[in-house]
Amino acid sequence: MMHLTKSEFAARRGWAKSYVSKLDSQGRLVMTDDGKVDVEATEALLAETADPSKAAVAARHEAKRTERDASSEPQLADDTPSVGQLPSLSGAERSFQRSKAHREYFLAQQEEANFYKMQGSLVERQAVEDAAFAAGRTLRDLVLGLAPQLAAELTGMSDSWEIEKHLAGAFRRVFDDAAKMSGADLKQAMTQS
Known part of the structure; x- marks a missing residue:
């Protein structure tokens, strides 16, 4: 097992000391009792907790660090993945x-x-369903309420044309009232959501 100080670990990996301190604050360094970095365990932990979407960037940076250390003139390695391709x-x-x-x-x-x-x-689905239910219930109540209202009026009529005209007018009023109430209820339901 290899144990290094944080500075030595940073130099070994080609990282800035501040980056190693950042890894330590994130809990991504495995430290020994004497305050040194357990290299093997830390490298395993770093590989396990690394963001795979950053793999191409990390590989490119590692290649540049390796080349910078090897020669003074930076060159890209043949196996360095480009930005568009990810390693397997x-x-x-x-x-x-x-x-x-x-x-x-x-x-x-x-x-x-x-x-x-x-x-x-x-709009919210539930609000529209509630408004549609209220509109249907209102229409039903208005139409069913016509029979008691019209029964007395129709018993005195004998001309079928007058009865038809009277019924058509009553239905028209009921449907106009229902449309006004339903429109208002629907608008209120949509603005509440």
């Missing part, structure tokens, strides 16, 4: 990428829904 991912890394993409997709969907709500072109 393990099962855990693929799972991480899939989960991250899944999360980002639904966050975008949520923002899109919020945008449409703010514009007024999207």
